[in-house]
Amino acid sequence: MEGVSVSIDRIVIDFTDVYWDFFNEFHKRICHFYGVKMTVGEKGFQYRIKINTGEHFLHISYKLVIAPKTRKNTLRIEVYPKSLVYFRHWLEQIRNYANQILFVRCDIAFDIPVSINDLFTMSKKGRKLRLFKGTRYYNGKHQRQEDGYCRVYDKKRQLLEIGRQKIKGELTRMEIVYAPKVNVNANLII
Secondary structure, eight states: OTTOEEEEEEEEEEEEEEEHHHHHHHHHHHHHHHTOOOEEOSSSEEEEEEEEOSSOEEEEEEEETTSOSOSEEEEEEEEOTTHHHHTHHHHHHHHHTOSOEEEEEEEEEEEESSOGGGOOOOOTTOOOEEEETTEEEESOGGGTTSTTOEEEEEHHHHHHHTTSOOOSSOOEEEEEEEOOSSOEEOTTTO
8 A cells, every 4th residue: 555654653661670769869850850740650650750742752650569669670661762862861861770771562653544434454363343432442451562452543633633733635543562572672772
C-alpha cells in the first residue's frame, strides 16, 4: 500500500540499581525545572513524574510497589525517540548512577492513509478484539505492555482533538508493541 509510514512511537528503558539518594535529589530538580509534581501510586511503580512539553514527553517511574524495601531500585523511562536528545541532559545524569541500561519495549507505529472504517484488521493468532471509543484493541487490557499487543485508531481525529495538527485526507494508526523476551542492553541508546 502506498503512503504507509513506519516509525518507533515510544521507547521504554529501565535503569537498574538506582539509589534512592540520587533519585530523591534528581526528582526535586527535574520537577522544579519543568513545573511538575511527582505522584505516588499504589500499583506498578510507586513514584511517577510526567513531563509533557507539547512536542516532547518523558515519563519517569521509580521503584516497583511490589519490590522489597531496598536503597537501590529500577528507574524506568518512557519517551519518544526524538525526545531522547531533548532530555539528554537529564538522562545522562540517570545513566551515570545506574548499574545497567536495558531496553524493555517499544511501540511500532504504522500510519496508513485510509479511513479506519475502510481498513480491515484481524489477528492471525486468535487475539481477542475489543472496541473502546472507536479504537480497536487486540489482546486484553491487562496485556497492554506485552509483545504483540495491538491498537488501531483514527489518528486524524486524535490529532484534531488534541489540537496538534490538521492533516489532509485520512490517517489510521496501527501500533504494535515489541517487547523482547529478555531485556536488551541499551547503553548505546543514551
